[in-house]
Amino acid sequence: MPELPEVETIKRELEKVVLGKKITGVTIHNQKVIREPQVDKFKKGIIDATIKNIIRKAKLLILELSNGNSLAIHLKMTGQLVYPGDGKSARVSFHLSDGKSLDFNDQRLFAELRLIDDWSALKFIQGLGPEPFDITESRFNKMLSNKKTKIKPLIMDQTFISGIGNLYAAEALFRAKVHPERPANSLSDKEKSLLFQEIKDTLKEAIENKGSSVDQYVQVSGKPGGYVKFHKVYDRQGKPCLVCGTPVKRIALGGRGTFYCPKCQQ
DNA sequence: AATGGGACCTGCGCGC
DNA sequence: TGCGCGCAGGTCCCAT
Numbered sequence: 001m002p003e004l005p006e007v008e009t010i011k012r013e014l015e016k017v018v019l020g021k022k023i024t025g026v027t028i029h030n031q032k033v034i035r036e037p038q039v040d041k042f043k044k045g046i047i048d049a050t051i052k053n054i055i056r057k058a059k060l061l062i063l064e065l066s067n068g069n070s071l072a073i074h075l076k077m078t079g080q081l082v083y084p085g086d087g088k089s090a091r092v093s094f095h096l097s098d099g100k101s102l103d104f105n106d107q108r109l110f111a112e113l114r115l116i117d118d119w120s121a122l123k124f125i126q127g128l129g130p131e132p133f134d135i136t137e138s139r140f141n142k143m144l145s146n147k148k149t150k151i152k153p154l155i156m157d158q159t160f161i162s163g164i165g166n167l168y169a170a171e172a173l174f175r176a177k178v179h180p181e182r183p184a185n186s187l188s189d190k191e192k193s194l195l196f197q198e199i200k201d202t203l204k205e206a207i208e209n210k211g212s213s214v215d216q217y218v219q220v221s222g223k224p225g226g227y228v229k230f231h232k233v234y235d236r237q238g239k240p241c242l243v244c245g246t247p248v249k250r251i252a253l254g255g256r257g258t259f260y261c262p263k264c265q266q
Numbered sequence: 267a268a269t270g271g272g273a274c275c276t277g278c279g280c281g282c
Numbered sequence: 283t284g285c286g287c288g289c290a291g292g293t294c295c296c297a298t
Contacts, residue, residue, distance in 0.1 A: 268298100269297100269298085270296100270297085270298085271295105271296090271297085271298100272294105272295085272296085272297100273293105273294085273295080273296100274292105274293095274294090276290100277289105277290095278288105278289090278290090279287105279288095279289090280286105280287085280288085280289100281285105281286095281287090281288105282284100282285090282286095
């Protein structure tokens with residue numbers, strides 16, 4: 001599932017392969033993913049525009065076009081952007097001036113495409129908390145200190161801090177040796193600081209390895225990301241903790257699968 | 267205010 | 283071999 005590192009990887013790759021190209025046509029195979037505006041307006045607002053700039057905000061990808069419009073893409077769980085596309089599993093194909101196409105795939109149809117004139121006015125954008133790289137350690141520590149809620153759902157709350165999803169929340173908490181059910185304000189200053197550092201390091205290392213290919217995520221080239229082999233707890237229930245050998249546990253927390261080492265994480 | 271659950275979806279893996 | 287069911291998770295929405 002694309003989180004900040006996966007979306008950042010896609011952004012960097014798109015900059016290499018589609019930036020500066022003109023969108024000459026759009027084929028919509030399934031209009032469910034087009035959330036706004038209406039399909040024909042969507043097409044009209046894109047065709048003949050050039051991709052001028054590519055931005056990532058948390059897990060949202062934004063393609064700024066030469067005509068003043070922006071295409072905002074949220075991949076949710078199974079969204080993919082593939083270039084050059086073959087159209088086979090595309091929900092939407094963007095045909096480009098180089099004769100190739102950028103395919104938007106999405107097996108589960110959860111993803112959202114929006115064409116708007118001002119992406120910064122999107123409700124989703126306005127509600128986003130800061131990304132981990134945009135705040136200081138002391139700010140992070142202060143943000144946690146007045147929150148009684150469980151730490152894992154809290155760091156996955158995009159309005160609190162943005163970019164972290166289920167996978168990297170689990171990995172960062174393991175690395176910081178913090179139990180996912182700890183109330184946020186029960187962490188010591190030392191634990192808060194370590195967690196903040198581990199969140200940043202985990203995301204950074206995942207970006208360096210071009211993301212984690214679990215479920216559907218692939219790079220724009222179609223290649224899988226390389227970070228899965230570094231996972232310590234995610235999807236490893238029953239397997240020995242790589243630090244102490246205790247079987248990794250899986251619980252449901254906030255309706256989400258949560259993986260942790262019951263011995264290392266207290 | 268915080269928390270929990272359901273909805274949105276599809277395909278996969280499991281048990282029988 | 284085949285069928286039904288639970289599950290996967292990002293975000294929104296509603297209820298408590």
